[in-house]
Amino acid sequence: MVGKVSERREALRQTLVEVAESMVAHEGLSALRARDVAKEAGCALGAIYLHFPDMDALAAAVNARTLQRLEGEVAEAFEAAQARDNPKRALATLGTTYAQFVWENPKLWSAIFELGFRQGEAAEPPQSPEHFRLLAAIVAPLRALLPDGDPAVIEAHARALFSAVHGIVSLSQQRRFMAVERDQVAGEISFIVNAFCDGVSASK
Amino acid sequence: MVGKVSERREALRQTLVEVAESMVAHEGLSALRARDVAKEAGCALGAIYLHFPDMDALAAAVNARTLQRLEGEVAEAFEAAQARDNPKRALATLGTTYAQFVWENPKLWSAIFELGFRQGEAAEPPQSPEHFRLLAAIVAPLRALLPDGDPAVIEAHARALFSAVHGIVSLSQQRRFMAVERDQVAGEISFIVNAFCDGVSASK
DNA sequence: ACCAGATATTGAACGACGTTCATATTTATA
DNA sequence: TATAAATATGAACGTCGTTCAATATCTGGT
Incomplete structure (x- = not known):
């Protein structure tokens, strides 16, 4: 539809990091919640784990x-x-x-x-x-x-x-x-x- | 039975801090769990909250x-x-x-x-x-x-x-x-x- | 010594969290 | 278009900290 698979994959990964970065910047690391990230990035909860092994890895990407x-x-x-x-x-x-x-x-x-x-x-x-x-x-x-x-x-x-x-x-x-x-x-x-x-x- | 109320109160408070300190020293702050502290200190889960407003306060006492x-x-x-x-x-x-x-x-x-x-x-x-x-x-x-x-x-x-x-x-x-x-x-x-x-x- | 009333303690229950996985959907290939 | 492979979904699970109605214990007046 909107592009090749690998492009959308990479785009979602970028979006996840950007959403997470915004949350950490405004509310702190302790406010980084999987459900909030998924909602803000417009993907399913489980989709986060297709790009990062766990939430710490997402936080590490932000860091x-x-x-x-x-x-x-x-x-x-x-x-x-x-x-x-x-x-x-x-x-x-x-x-x-x-x-x-x-x-x-x-x-x-x-x-x-x-x-x-x-x-x-x-x-x-x-x-x-x-x-x-x-x-x-x-x-x-x-x-x-x-x-x-x-x-x-x-x-x-x-x-x-x-x-x-x-x-x-x-x-x-x-x-x-x-x-x-x-x-x-x-x-x-x-x-x-x-x-x-x-x-x-x-x-x- | 074993002593005045206030004495037992204070003794439990001491025990809680000592148990928590041992846990933090051996396993780190992230391993400080309310249920483990209660079991180790020999009191009920809720009893912790008679001495500290929350687990962070117990950690603060250790610190x-x-x-x-x-x-x-x-x-x-x-x-x-x-x-x-x-x-x-x-x-x-x-x-x-x-x-x-x-x-x-x-x-x-x-x-x-x-x-x-x-x-x-x-x-x-x-x-x-x-x-x-x-x-x-x-x-x-x-x-x-x-x-x-x-x-x-x-x-x-x-x-x-x-x-x-x-x-x-x-x-x-x-x-x-x-x-x-x-x-x-x-x-x-x-x-x-x-x-x-x-x-x-x-x-x- | 007895018994209320006050006080202290209990642990099942609650809500929020990270993480998983059976299922549904989409994509690539023929 | 039909079919297999890859990808995405979100309900469900286990583990937390925390609460609070229920229970046990203590205390002082009789």
């Missing part, structure tokens, strides 16, 4: 999209801010862009970790192009600060720096534990990034 | 215990490592002790954030004695590094430093996103703590 957007946006802003002679400033952009993304997409971002906790440890590290792009964007200015550094060490530092920024943003957004006040986040991120850079330079 | 233990242990190791003339070393102990607690109690620790995500933003900041003790333990060496610093700024730095360590440990334990490899965590925590301290000193 993969979010992660790609996040990594893409951060890497982009990061690269745009690359002043060749100012790696500190470039790295500070990492933090503020990450924080901004989290504030603009709090429930999509939460869903990534909510599902992660539910599924325990990840079996394999992320391997998307966006992920490598983001990692490379952090490694580049670190290499400028530490020209003779072991690449493996520099990558470990890059991961640690990103994780540190993630920790500040994460606890602040949840307002739990040892959270930094919201209006102090940007300042503290700059502070820690600058100190980190100075530490990198000094260890050379 | 409060975990958080107290965590904050207590970290603060203790932290204070024990206080070499008056070596605030860097003292602060590095913060990170390693936190990481060790997470590795020894992965599911109890996960439950704190799993429930947190489920319940959205916290309404009020934590106020337990252990929390203030931990905060004070971090503030003290920072004040040594920054004797004339504004107390509010120092507290913000303390929260940011803890959050940064939390981010490194958290992503590493989940093995997700930009996780630091497990055997590099201690080194990266030391690195970031040292750089942070140098940054604090330099900003004076």
Whole structure:
């Protein structure tokens, strides 16, 4: 009728992910219900399971999209801010862009970790192009600060720096534990990034 | 029969929390089932709701215990490592002790954030004695590094430093996103703590 | 010691959920 | 068009958290 079978199959898969993404973005991961998704996507309840083994897999598809957007946006802003002679400033952009993304997409971002906790440890590290792009964007200015550094060490530092920024943003957004006040986040991120850079330079 | 009513009431409440804690510690928060708790605690299903408004409240009681233990242990190791003339070393102990607690109690620790995500933003900041003790333990060496610093700024730095360590440990334990490899965590925590301290000193 | 009235406890029943699978429908092939 | 294969359906199932009418227990006045 409307097209080839494989096309309609793929179209429904896309629709399911988009519907699910909208629900997670507006109501949170816990509001992602199979019956609601089916109704909104205009298919039968069981049809979801022709495209995804279970609801967690659908949620994972939503999370993969979010992660790609996040990594893409951060890497982009990061690269745009690359002043060749100012790696500190470039790295500070990492933090503020990450924080901004989290504030603009709090429930999509939460869903990534909510599902992660539910599924325990990840079996394999992320391997998307966006992920490598983001990692490379952090490694580049670190290499400028530490020209003779072991690449493996520099990558470990890059991961640690990103994780540190993630920790500040994460606890602040949840307002739990040892959270930094919201209006102090940007300042503290700059502070820690600058100190980190100075530490990198000094260890050379 | 066995004692006054109020005593038995309180005893059952304790039993419920202990049973729930054991379940979360061994099987994770998602394995905390009302019927299992009731059976294990030797009470009726409905009896749980005489002590807690819902299962999330029982989980929250477990989490409060975990958080107290965590904050207590970290603060203790932290204070024990206080070499008056070596605030860097003292602060590095913060990170390693936190990481060790997470590795020894992965599911109890996960439950704190799993429930947190489920319940959205916290309404009020934590106020337990252990929390203030931990905060004070971090503030003290920072004040040594920054004797004339504004107390509010120092507290913000303390929260940011803890959050940064939390981010490194958290992503590493989940093995997700930009996780630091497990055997590099201690080194990266030391690195970031040292750089942070140098940054604090330099900003004076 | 007895017995109401108050209080505490029980567990069957309810509704919502993810998931399954016998059935119905649509599509591809001859 | 006839027939087999592939695809979609949604009622039904089992498992949750939660409720509440029914039951058991306790308490204080006689």
